[in-house]
Amino acid sequence: MKLGYFSLSPKKKECSECHEKFHEYEDLINHVKMKHHGPLLRCHNCGQEFVKESDRYHHLQEEKAKKLDFRRHR
Numbered sequence: 001m002k003l004g005y006f007s008l009s010p011k012k013k014e015c016s017e018c019h020e021k022f023h024e025y026e027d028l029i030n031h032v033k034m035k036h037h038g039p040l041l042r043c044h045n046c047g048q049e050f051v052k053e054s055d056r057y058h059h060l061q062e063e064k065a066k067k068l069d070f071r072r073h074r
């Protein structure tokens with residue numbers, strides 16, 4: 001079993017404008033920035049950028065889950 005992989009995040013690494021696919025989510029972010037000058041969303045906690053509101057939503061869920069996890073282990 002692989003640790004460190006969070007299956008909770010359904011981030012699609014595909015550009016919604018031109019349907020180009022990427023291996024890393026960061027590559028998609030850069031692509032949207034450079035090619036489409038698309039409006040990016042930011043996590044207000046850590047500043048991470050997202051292409052879609054649903055991606056940011058899932059990221060926030062992950063951060064919440066991590067915080068809860070942290071508390072449980074203390």
Ligand SMILES: [Zn+2]
Pocket residue numbers: 015016017018019020031032035036
């Ligand atoms: Zn594109």
Ligand SMILES: [Zn+2]
Pocket residue numbers: 043044045046047048059063
């Ligand atoms: Zn964050």
